[in-house]
Amino acid sequence: MNRYVIEREIPGVGKNTAEGFCQVAKASNAALDKVGDGIQWQESFVVADKTFCVYLAENEDKILEHAKKSGFPATRIHQVRAVIDPTTANG
Numbered sequence: 001m002n003r004y005v006i007e008r009e010i011p012g013v014g015k016n017t018a019e020g021f022c023q024v025a026k027a028s029n030a031a032l033d034k035v036g037d038g039i040q041w042q043e044s045f046v047v048a049d050k051t052f053c054v055y056l057a058e059n060e061d062k063i064l065e066h067a068k069k070s071g072f073p074a075t076r077i078h079q080v081r082a083v084i085d086p087t088t089a090n091g
Helices: 018-035 061-071 086-090
Strands: 002-009 039-046 051-058 076-080
Touching: 002 061, 018 039, 018 061, 039 061, 051 061, 061 076
Parallel strands: none
Antiparallel strands: 002 051, 002 076, 039 051
């Protein structure tokens, strides 16, 4: 599967509460169940008016299907080409 970063523009999302995030996660998980195999949510990073969600998926169509079923926009979808960190400097 490919790794994707999905940018979702959601005004005010950063002001959500723990209970609100719990409900969002439940809605996302329910949509994943409907989409079926070929997609997995790894984690999301929340900022003021956006989320950046990391998914493993067979293809971009799975991401779009999840967005439609969950009601969460997939404003931009970026396929990850490489992952680097400070240890990458060690060659």
